[in-house]
Amino acid sequence: MAVIELNKDSFEETVTNNDFVIVDFWAPWCGPCKSFAPTYEKVSEDHPGVVFAKVNTENEQEIAAHFQIRSIPTLMIFREHVIIFSEAGALPESAFRELVAKAGELDMVEVHKQIAESSSQA
Numbered sequence: 001m002a003v004i005e006l007n008k009d010s011f012e013e014t015v016t017n018n019d020f021v022i023v024d025f026w027a028p029w030c031g032p033c034k035s036f037a038p039t040y041e042k043v044s045e046d047h048p049g050v051v052f053a054k055v056n057t058e059n060e061q062e063i064a065a066h067f068q069i070r071s072i073p074t075l076m077i078f079r080e081h082v083i084i085f086s087e088a089g090a091l092p093e094s095a096f097r098e099l100v101a102k103a104g105e106l107d108m109v110e111v112h113k114q115i116a117e118s119s120s121q122a
Contacts (some may be wrong), residue, residue, distance in 0.1 A: 008060060011055070
């Protein structure tokens, strides 16, 4: 699956309708973003069951503000509508591949259970 560009109209729909979404927050003027883009594209080709998306923080300031994106590139991984990873900085290809693999192995039943337990204690 090709990398898709998200905007405020498609962001929520994409995260809601897909169980595994990786979002790259970037900007056209950002050097590290430009150098990470080919790696992001390459890794996306090896994971057809995962939605790889990009958000241009210049055009989509509302989304960037909502997720408190303070530096770019920032990677955010959603599994079953839950943010399981959010970190700024471009990753080398091997580290990015490892991150995608570990995110895919995460036991989401346990994650949802922990979320339910922590919200019932609040």
